[in-house]
Amino acid sequence: MSARLHRFGRWCAALALAALAGSAAALDYIETPSLQAQVDAGALPPVAMRLPATPRVIDLPAMGRELGRHGGTVRTLLGGQKDIRMMTLYGYARLVAFDPDLNLVPDLLESFTVDEGRVFTLHLRAGHRWSDGQPFTAEDFRYAWEDVLNNPELSAVGLPNELVVNGHPPRFEVLDPLTVRYSWDAPNPDFLPALAAAQPLQIAIPAHYLGQFHRRYRDVDELKELARSLRLRNWVSLHDRMSRWYRPENPDLPTLGPWINTTAPPAERFVFVRNPYYHRVDSAGRQLPYIDSFVLDMSTTSLIPVKAGANAADLQARYLRFEDYPFLKEAEQRHPFDVRLWERGQGSTIAILPNLNVQDDVWRALLQDVRVRRALSLGINRHEINQAVYFGLARESADTVLPESPLFRPAYASAWTHHDPAQANALLDAAGLDRRDVDGIRLLPDGRRAEMTIETAGESTEETDVLELVVDHWHALGLKLFVRAASRDVFRSRMIGGQTLLGVWSGLDNGIPTRDMSPEELVPTTEQQLHWPQWGMYYENGGRKGVAPTLPAAQELVDRLRDWCAATTPEQREAAWHAILQIYSDQVFTIGIVNGSPQPVLVSRRLHNVPREAVYNFNPGAFFGVYMPDTFWFTEEGR
Incomplete structure (x- = not known):
């Protein structure tokens, strides 16, 4: 393990202990200065009356972090109105949450119990309130269950998959105003991780507001x-x-997160202010968050690195890529910010996705031939790409779990990743591509030249730099590759519709899973998996849409996922995970190139408690969320 990751591991361990530590019983609560005038005017209750009876206490000194002070505004740059969902991620207030060691701990909940892996009893905090001051109770769960999730007009597609086990929904019970229970006849290992996800399963919503x-x-x-x-x-x-909560566009919708949107769309600037009823406090009695407000300025995505480098942000990682690092480090000399390098947590920073459901019959048969996929992978010189694009700072790897995951095995990372043009050529010959034209380009079984178009969302020159090298690598195999950029929506639509032969995207979203997290990302389960969208659609819609997997290996992945879902012991879940990882790596369903690549993170020098080294990932982690931005603080009054 690198020194950076070793330090990160120590930081995670401290945070895990601190998040569980502390008692509110002996605390004298300290009023937030920016709220004092409202308290004095009677518009808000004092802090002790705004907090739950047992708030969640975050013991920062036990984490090796500093107790902070209230105040200040964090500026950040986003690429459009949809991006205000980042505040739901950065806030990362969940019924249960992942700590940085990827353990599940109560957050909004005071506690939970699990019996036989199928009966989940959730206990709320007495006195907990929504951001408008109304009580957060079992009624909010009942409303979500009866009036939304089971209302065919509001939930036309039925219950979320995480609430269905063997085709059956749970039994929902309100045991008392602060206790609810969800019970299934068989284990549901998806339930708690879904509640803790970056985009969580939403089973409680503000009934008092939405009922109108x-x-x-x-x-x-x-x-x-x-x-x-x-x-x-x-x-x-x-x-x-x-009721739109994940993208919080409605300023009137009550929240349980640390900051509240005050700006109705459309707008070029969104302002989020502190939630006066937030449920966390520090060990000195200050109600979190420390930061008074976030200002989100909308910008063209290509200009965000330039604006960030001109000191237009206090905390910025979104839309920054490693290619921006030299410019940002140079700007660091002129402006009061630091540029840190975190590690990206995806299975592959950039992955090539062979579309196994492409409409072209000849190409579909070839891409479904594992020899072709293995040959494409063996033909890539990952070492050259790592040195040329990432200065040797990334790991050359297949698209698989990272060394930080307890499920990691070196064989998964190295499967079909060594650069071996001779073996790649032999595999292509054996797959029926043994004829070439006068230019040395292979011929398809129907006589066409083996010309492939690979499409990208066109959002990064990093992708372009990598693909320029891949073009050369595959040309040496007799394969002609053309690169075409399209907008993200058009790109995804064409992949799902089978109009695109190859696509470029990141690899596994979750490169650091544990055995208790679902392996469904490696299995055809949704049309959003662009390498087998029609197979994923078939699973997602219960066979009503899409196409059943035609490859035995893909069907075996589905069967092993069912094994994981039915497992009653941690050992059984781990065995199912390794079976899936072995199949996925050996079959090269996606072609990873490198992982662990650096993610630039710009941090104002006045902003404290932001880790210097960390893993930057959507799920789990919610980007900044798992590091508790509610505990970040400024050394002086913000703007």
Whole structure:
């Protein structure tokens, strides 16, 4: 393990202990200065009355971090209005949450119990309130269950997969105003990780607010008129608009997170302010978050590195890539920020995705031939790419779990990744591509030249730099590769529709899983998996749409996922994971190139408690979220 990761591991261990430590019983709470005037005017209760009876205490000194001070505004840059979902990630307030050691701990919940892996009892914190001051109780779970998740108009596609086991929903019970229970007849290992995910399963929503937009609780004619005034089709569209929580566009929607949106879209700047009823405190009695507000400025994504380098952000990682690092380090000399290098947590920083469901019959048969996929992988000189693009700082690897994962095995990372043009050529010959034209380009079985177009979302010159080298590597195998860029939406649509032969995306979103996290990302389970979108659609829709997997190895992945879902012991779940990892690596369903590549993170020198080394990942981790931005603080008053 590198020195950086060793230090990160010590930091994680300290955080894991501190997150579980501390008692609010002996704390004298300290009022937040920016809220004092509202408290004095009677517009807000004092801090002791705003907090739950047992808030979550974060013991920062036990983590090796500093107790902070209230105040300040963090500026960050985003690529468009949809990106305000980053605040749901950065806030990372969840019913249960991952700590940095990837253990599940209570967060919004006071506690939870699990019996036989199938009965989950959730205990809420007495006195916990939504951001508007209304109580957070079992009624919010009941409303989500009865009035939304089981309402065919609001949930037309049915229950989320994480709530269905062997085709059956859970039994939901309200045991008392602060206790709810979900029970299945068989184990549901997906349930708790889904609650802790970066984009979590939402089983509690503010009933007191959303009920006014539900026809069960309000006159239908009134709802029709309200929907019409907002240019919405009906009460369903109205409820959907008002309840959108992951992308928090409705400033009136109560939240349990650390910051609240105050800006209605459309806007070029969104301002999030502190939640006065947030449930966490530090060990000195200060209610978190320390930071008063976040300002999110919208920008063209290509300009974000330039603006960040001109000191337009206090905390920035999104839309920064390693290619921006030299420029940002140079700008660091002129402005009061540091540029740190975290490690990206994806299975592969850049992965090539052979579309196994491409419409072209000849190419589909070739790409479904494992010899072709192995040959494409063997033909790539990963060492050259690592040196030329990443200055040797990345790891040359297949698209698989990272060394930081307890499931890692070196054989998964090295499978079919050594540069061996001779073996690659032999595999292509054996797959029926043994004829060439006068230019040395291989001929397909139908006589066409082996010309392939690989499409990208066109969002990074890093991808372009990598692909320029891959073009040369594959040309040496007699394969002609063309690169075409499209917008992200067009690119994804073409991959799903089978119009694109090869795509470029990142590898596994979660490169650091444990045996208790679902391995579904390595199995055809959703159309969003662009290397087998039709197979994923088939699984996702219960066979009503898409196409059943035609490769035995892909079907075996589905069977091993079922083994994991049915497992009753940690050992059984781990065995299922390794079976899936072995198949996925050996079959080269996606072609990884490097992982562990550096992620630039720009941090104001006035901003404290941001780790110097860390893993930057969407799920698990929620980018900054797992490091608790509610504990970041400024050394002086912010802007």
